[in-house]
Amino acid sequence: MAVMQAGSREEFLSEIVRFTQQLGFQTVSATMVLDHVLADSEFITVDNAPDAYRTAFLSRENWRRDPVMQHCKRQSVPIIWNQATYTKDGQGEIWEEQARFGYRAGIAMALHLPEGRHFMLGVERDQGVPADPVELMRIVADLQLLTVHAQEAAGRIFVPVAPDKSVTTLTPRELEALRWTMEGKTAWEVGNILGISERTAVLHVNNAMHKLGCVNKHQAVLKALRMGLLR
Incomplete structure (x- = not known):
């Protein structure tokens, strides 16, 4: 997968955006979380969120309330989400705000790795996910493969171990x-x-x-x- 060849954050983002858009989604984000014993967890995110939405998109307060983020924090199984995911959790206003920027439905998943590392990848679009279960299953499988490869590349690019x-x-x-x-x-x-x-x-x-x-x-x-x- 081409993302494995990325040598910088810019190349990494370009490859995951290209792959995501081929699947019919407009936006994508990849986040590496590093848990630290004596400090708060460190979040490293790359995304193609609209500039007007970036501040709200990266808000840790919103992440703590967002049901999709909370799902990814606890589980490794993918979540396919839409407006109902937010309203049933009492967070309809979060969906209303993000929907104005094209975040109406999407798929997200996480990998929980040894040594306090976590990797999350989410894709979104301004319409519902495909209704055909076979097509949807194919998209989820492709995204799972992307997530595995992107995690390896992100670990190398975001948190390199410099020789010392x-x-x-x-x-x-x-x-x-x-x-x-x-x-x-x-x-x-x-x-x-x-x-x-x-x-x-x-x-x-x-x-x-x-x-x-x-x-x-x-x-x-x-x-x-x-x-x-x-x-």
């Missing part, structure tokens, strides 16, 4: 100190767990921060997670 020679200098103790810091332990608790003094525990964390180029321990943990050093 300093990583090789992290000692086992520094990694252990970071790992327990990730679990919310204080320097005193880390020291007790590792059988070292509180001062030495602080030193290990500070050394890891310096080697990772971070200004505090929370940033160091997040970077170590991103680079695959902590799981």
Whole structure:
């Protein structure tokens, strides 16, 4: 699938838009969600939403109320949605607003991956989805295939693991100190767990921060997670 060859966000978006429009849908969005232990989840989205609708489309408050987004947050099975999906959930005003921009019906799905990663893909159009169940099944199958391939490309493009020679200098103790810091332990608790003094525990964390180029321990943990050093 061509999206696998994308080398940038622009190429990625171009390929999923092209595929989506071939299926008869006007708009598409792809979102990578990265769960962090010591911080809020990180959302990375590419889409071809109309400019006039983009602010509302990317609103986290709307996402928390949107029944389609809530379905994708909890499940991996695709959801085929229309106005009734919103009205039965008491969110008809969300549908009314998005319908003005062509978001009247669509299909969305999510992949929930290891290490706190999630990937969501949704396509929309200004008319109902095809009524023919065979045609609809074919579209859903094509979108599932696109989602799998797009997720792999998005992981490579959105959250690349940059080589960092300093990583090789992290000692086992520094990694252990970071790992327990990730679990919310204080320097005193880390020291007790590792059988070292509180001062030495602080030193290990500070050394890891310096080697990772971070200004505090929370940033160091997040970077170590991103680079695959902590799981």
